[in-house]
Amino acid sequence: MSPPDFVTRFAPSPTGYLHRGHAFSALTAFHAARDAGGRFCLRIEDIDATRCRPEYETAIYEDLAWLGLAWEQPVRRQSQHMADYGAALRDLSERGLIYRCFRTRREVAEAIERAPHGAMEAFRGAPLPPDEEARRVEAGEAYAWRLSLDAADRALGGFAHLTFDERGEGPGGERGTIQARPELGGDVVLARKDVGVAYHLAVVVDDALQGVTEVIRGRDLFEATHVQRLLQALLALPTPGYRHHRLLAGPDGKRYAKRDRAQTLRELRASGMTADELRGDLGF
Numbered sequence: 001m002s003p004p005d006f007v008t009r010f011a012p013s014p015t016g017y018l019h020r021g022h023a024f025s026a027l028t029a030f031h032a033a034r035d036a037g038g039r040f041c042l043r044i045e046d047i048d049a050t051r052c053r054p055e056y057e058t059a060i061y062e063d064l065a066w067l068g069l070a071w072e073q074p075v076r077r078q079s080q081h082m083a084d085y086g087a088a089l090r091d092l093s094e095r096g097l098i099y100r101c102f103r104t105r106r107e108v109a110e111a112i113e114r115a116p117h118g119a120m121e122a123f124r125g126a127p128l129p130p131d132e133e134a135r136r137v138e139a140g141e142a143y144a145w146r147l148s149l150d151a152a153d154r155a156l157g158g159f160a161h162l163t164f165d166e167r168g169e170g171p172g173g174e175r176g177t178i179q180a181r182p183e184l185g186g187d188v189v190l191a192r193k194d195v196g197v198a199y200h201l202a203v204v205v206d207d208a209l210q211g212v213t214e215v216i217r218g219r220d221l222f223e224a225t226h227v228q229r230l231l232q233a234l235l236a237l238p239t240p241g242y243r244h245h246r247l248l249a250g251p252d253g254k255r256y257a258k259r260d261r262a263q264t265l266r267e268l269r270a271s272g273m274t275a276d277e278l279r280g281d282l283g284f
């Protein structure tokens, strides 16, 4: 019997230069694929044209190649696949699972504060009455599409059967079969006003289209997995296994972030560090 296919991916957004944390994530996924005799894909998450820049994308290819990684071609660039996300959105819309939300960011924040459980509560809204909605659409008002957790709950008969397999570890030490709690995310935005799609939707559609069997990424995205598991169920997409890995921290104990210029792979390289040294530092 041939071994089951193993496909994983690294999915950076070209909104800045890659840093040590990204290198750790990319190496973790790359080595997992190699150890399993599987495939390693790269995906450029560039739906937000206002924040993504071509020079950051070029730098991603350069930095990963410098690190010694190789990935399958063609690279999937989200900005070239808006039609795929649009189709998923239409499907959800036709089934009454999403609604138009005209609120501004501030109005959403205020609604969360007013919610019974206080500021920790994720946003839950509701569709507007049809005549008001029609009037606002007609008037050209901008809106986002939000997932309706209530409608999703009805469509699936509850969320109790939604689980995913954690093969790494969540931020609270979670492993094994995890009960998905999509309510953590609230009525998430699936299509932003300005962009026409949003992170969670693009990720689940792409993971399915790229045949990803194992999502390997940082623990900071553990909560996102709960939301994405629900979207997979609603869109009848396969559920990959998940391996959330630890987050690297700098000497000050803080996580690396795009604003830490000195820890970008370009700066490390410019300061004379070799890829071998960096891989060694990161435990590879």
Ligand code: GLU
Pocket (backbone or CB within 6 Å): 011, 012, 013, 045, 203, 216, 217, 221
């Ligand atoms: N593009 C996301 C990021 O750079 C990662 C998405 C994912 O791995 O699912 O944080």
